[in-house]
Amino acid sequence: MRGTAIAGVAFFVSGAASLVYQVAWQRILALHSGVGIYSVAMIVAAFLAGLGVGAALGGGGSARMGACQALVAFGLVELAIAAFGLASGTIYYDWLYLQAAWLYDAIWRAALVHLLALTPPTLLMGMSLPFLVRAMLREPRTAGRTIGLLYGINVLGASVGAMVTPWLLIRFWGIRGAVAAAAAANAASWSDSAG
Secondary structure: OHHHHHHHHHHHHHHHHHHHHHHHHHHHHHHHHOOOHHHHHHHHHHHHHHHHHHHHHHHHHHOOOOHHHHHHHHHHHHHHHHHHHHHHHHHHHHHHHHHOHHHHOOHHHHHHHHHHHHHHHHHHHHHHHHHHHHHHOOOHHHHHHHHHHHHHHHHHHHHHHHHHHHHHHHHHHHHHHHHHHHHHHHHHHHHHHHO
């Protein structure tokens, strides 16, 4: 039970961090392609595509792991997300927006650049659930309950992240501060899974 509680806290925090990133990155990437419905749809579609492909890759990878290996993989994924998060202001704003704005001249190119720019972190985010499920699953008959519990906890964390990002984090710390807070949350998730 203690292990499940720790995993739940780690995945709640991970979910909150993911939505902090999504809201913050949406604001940065909208500078490139605007805040219209098509721009927002492109960014959200790129985010969700990465999550889906990451979940498929994580599912395949986790099936070949033992519980301890999957927990280590979850922790490493959380650390990699934190590292990307810390670099994301430089990547999305300093490089793409300030130095490569020409990439966004055509709408098809803007969609492709959004997809490519969001693929690395969202693939990692998508991998986290399969790895954590594999680490926590003790017997096949409880798989549905374990997956549902972890996913539900992650969604609750995500809703908290979506709520606090615009109203608190970005308001008081700015976009880079909000992203740094999310990276710290990912590092905390790694710490919880390592402990």
